[in-house]
Amino acid sequence: MRGLRKVYPGNVGALDISFTVEHGEIFGLLGPNGSGKTTAVECVGGLRRRDAGSVDVLGLDPADGDVELRDVLGIQPQDSLLPDKLRVAEALELYAAFYRDPADPEDLMERLGLAHQRRSYFQALSGGQKQRLSVALALVGRPKVAILDELTTGLDPRARREVWGMLRELRDAGTTLLLVSHFMDEAEHLCDRVAVIDHGRVVALDSPEGLAARVATAQTVRFVPDRPVDFDALRALSSVRSVESVGSGLIVSGGEELITDVVLALDRQGARATGLRVEQSSLEDAFVRVVDEQDVDGAPDEQLARVAEGRSRVRGMRRPTR
Ligand SMILES: Nc1ncnc2c1ncn2[C@@H]1O[C@H](COP(=O)(O)OP(=O)(O)OP(=O)(O)O)[C@@H](O)[C@H]1O
Secondary structure: OEEEEEEEOOOEEEEEEOOOOOOOOEEEEEOOOOOOHHHHHHHHOOOOOOOEEEOOEOOEOHHHOOHHHHHHEEEEOOOOOOOOOOEHHHHHHHHHOOOOOOOOHHHHHHHOOOHHHOOOEHHHOOHHHHHHHHHHHHHOOOOOEEEEEOOOOOOOHHHHHHHHHHHHHHHHOOOEEEEEOOOHHHHHHHOOEEEEEEOOEEEEEEOHHHHHHOOOOOEEEEEEEOOOOOHHHHHOOOOEEEEEEEOOEEEEEEOOOHHHHHHHHHHHOOOOEEEEEEEEOOHHHHHHHHHHHHHHOOOHHHHHHHHHOOOOOOOOOOOOOO
16 A cells, blocks of 8 residues: 545545555554544455555555455455344355355354354344454455454454464465454554554554564563562662552562562562562553654644654654644
8 A cells, every 4th residue: 555545524534554564464553543544444445445545455456346356355344234134154155155265154153153153143143243253254255365344343352362363374374464453462462563543644663562662661560579678679779660569569660671670689688579470561552652642742843853853753653744
């Protein structure tokens, strides 16, 4: 996708979105509500017509409406609506009939935990079951490229893990996956790379680890010392920013050398940390920071000056012109 533009009244939508998804990659689009993610992926899927820019999917332009593209592309729309009286198995068989070499609907129902609902009407499915069905419908054509918009919204934690496992298998078998998600853990577990979209533009593009590493200086450790410890000795450590006592436990926050410093300081006091848990800055922190920076970075002129000086912390940040 190069310079995609699809503008709705109010100058919202996709203003200038560019990214390349590699073959066999799980690529995630993250971003606040209304930032343009669905607009972007629906232009990839040929469901919306762009105003400008170019989109190339396996050498085809979705705007041309080629039947060939439909054969290689699977789309799970954000709101999938089927007729109320269509049964689960019927829906899958119907969709399978659109493709030359479809997956086995029975196998898909089994893998997506829908086997018991095979005779259920669409209207009788729970939200999570509808979601599973929409994922199955996106995959029934054995697509080379699958677009999944908020694929696990409404799924219970076990179902989410199962869907993730299935998508990894698909990726390993060569399917390219383009996901829209609001779940940072999903992006962390699943995506090879992510683009953060804000106000219709790509504001960061990196691996989830690369993005999270931008805020990786902050760490927090929680533990229960096996004997009373001297808080001041912990506070005096150069890597420690704060020490908080909660019940019988301690929460210590600080920089990169925090864990080693704290464990050694406890050892000097003859104490041990039990139940030690480390919380590192996550993709969610990075996401919030990247998006916040867009909102607080000030007027376009100031931002331009900052980018020119190399002061922007956001790699891949575009020149903001909002
Ligand atoms: N058909 C439409 N007509 C008018 N405005 C639209 C239309 N579709 C989207 N928009 C607007 O374009 C912007 C981007 O919408 P889009 O659905 O692409 O965002 P999104 O990032 O997918 O949001 P969400 O995370 O909430 O699903 C929003 O301000 C939305 O209101």
